[in-house]
Amino acid sequence: MNSNQLLSLAPADILVIGAYFVTVLGIGFYLKRFTTTGDDFFLAGRDMTAWIAGLSFVSANLGALELMGWAGAAYQYGILATHWYWIGAIPAMLFLGIVMMPFYYISKTHSVPGYLKLRFGEAARATSAISFGLMTILMSGVNMYAMALIMQVILGWDLSFSIWVSSLTVGVYVVLGGLLSAIFNEVLQFVLIWLGALVITIVGLIETGGWSGMMARVHQNTPGADYTHLWSTLGHFSDNPMGIHWTGIVLGLGFVISFGYWTTDFLVVQRVLSAKDLRSARMAPVIGAAFKMAVPLIVIVPGLLALAVLPFKLVGADEAAVNHMHSYNEVLPLMLARYCGPGLLGLGITALVAGFMSGMAGNVTAFSTVWTYDIYRALIRKNASDEHYVSMGRWSTIVGLLISIGTAYLVMRSAGIMDYVQALFSFFIAPLFGTVVLGMLWKRATPAGGFWGLLLGTIASIGMWAWVKLDPSALRYVAMSQDAKAMAEDMYRALWSWIVCVLVTVIVSYATKPLPESQLVGLVYGCTPIPSDGDLALYRKPQFWAVLVAMGLVILNIVVW
């Protein structure tokens, strides 16, 4: 144990954390008997209710780095960080449920690259599957290392101990029960994350005298800056702590990045594909959106509370390491230490560990499905038995985890690699959204158009990133201002690469021969009969709940405008 660790655990905390590990492993062993076919292992038998699929959909995204990173971002940038939970998620989640889900679901695809194969052919599928598989597993390793580093700071745990214990646990329950086991555990993890983190919000608001008291203290502690408004400071890059303009938030984050992630990243879409019928598949993202909208309560509010009550300043990770200070990422652990005694502290740490494991399980299940169906079956062995592919799914889970662990150790030796891997991941998401959405909504899009749009959109994204790296003054073109910060640059780069993808797809499609409509049935709007839910009571219709969630989003944005 490290003598400089932030927290120390009492026997009650160890009991709480230990019970969590026993439960997740027990669930994995219990579910093995229900996981015999490919559909069971890769799509949880397509038997999940809307609630289970919806909670799992949000939980797979609610990793520990996400929790701690955005709590830290709330401390650093104030309430602006909420954009990533509201405009940066909710519209896209509702669009997935109401508009896109019928095509994913009716086509009976196992994966997003699988949909591209049906719509645009093998070349588009191969491009998407290889890039997704590679990036997912590398990102998993980067997250593994980052989490282990945080556990070292918080609890003094050895890096290798954190990496191996968490990986082995996830490996055991995913290998045994596949997606079914991952989804069960993600629902459990979601509940624990809420119960572990909500204590901070409740006790913190009591300490500051409620919402208005917290805001008053934030104003007092941040003179000359506005940390408490969501939109009113976005008129110019230099008017807000994030250095961003409202066009970047609306078009870059709210449109391209958010829609790209929530509608085409297979890590999250896979959870919804496990739903038992089309109505459940459409309801799941709507349910997920309602819970996502509430997540700022346990992530952003603790960050703001830290800004209001902590008697010292937090700094960036590099400065923290040099000057022996606390970094932004330590907001949640610091607040846990402030309010939670033995037992409750264990629950809070369990919430962080659960978040970490749900994110890792999301990565490995998505990787094993894409590897097995879209790379191995498509390119290596086409006609094997179902048992063979299930076995391949289990082995690829183990190999994927080992590659992730290898990546984590690689990053441990050279931290600079982390930035490159994270940048690589961002290159593919925005163009992929352009390709999928045109494929679903525009029947004139051709296989050549889809492939070249995806490829050139991705190359454009990489090109802009390299341009700014080589010549930082290029930022004024890529992000439209020299004042733009890293996040703003990411958003504008995503927007431009999406535009390139769409333009190339349209131009090449008009220059090539369209597919006959008979080949587009079940894949494209206008060629696919969508089962009507006209006989359902209003309260059972996904559209009704989507409208309610959208109205909630508008009201919340106005309240903290």
Next chain:
Amino acid sequence: MHEQKGMISIWFFIGVLLLFYGVVILGQGLYELSSPPAKPVVLASLHIGIWWGILLLVLGGGYTRHFFPGRNR
């Protein structure tokens, strides 16, 4: 979910774990009433452990009972 296969509901597993957490956290909270810690947390006077432990017991107990295997078949 999976009723036709006789699968135990995930909500049962969650209920049992929360019940256990409720016992541990409430027990620790009650213990601290008689033996206050040397370094108390901020707002220790609220005894949040006791209230949170009761909440977990109620949630866990409710879910365990409602989703107990075989109860709804």
